[in-house]
Amino acid sequence: MDIDKVRGLSLLLAGASIVLMIISAITQSVGLVIAACVVCVIECIVAVKFWRCPTCGKPLGPLWVKYCPHCGEWLV
Numbered sequence: 001m002d003i004d005k006v007r008g009l010s011l012l013l014a015g016a017s018i019v020l021m022i023i024s025a026i027t028q029s030v031g032l033v034i035a036a037c038v039v040c041v042i043e044c045i046v047a048v049k050f051w052r053c054p055t056c057g058k059p060l061g062p063l064w065v066k067y068c069p070h071c072g073e074w075l076v
């Protein structure tokens with residue numbers, strides 16, 4: 001998967017999880033808490049599986065990195 005798509009998808013899922021948490025806190029809905037946790041788990045799976053350097057294949061760490069901390073490959 002393209003690194004920019006992974007970054008966008010991860011940010012989208014993280015944002016959706018936060019929004020769901022806020023809405024669940026306001027409405028006190030257990031279902032929304034579970035939904036937020038599921039989205040959070042999916043985000044973690046996407047990050048672990050796809051947020052990797054396209055050159056060396058090692059994990060990149062935070063979403064805002066501009067280059068691979070392992071091999072120095074420029075990501076932007």
Ligand SMILES: [Zn+2]
Pocket residue numbers: 053054055056057058068069070071072073
């Ligand atoms: Zn690398």
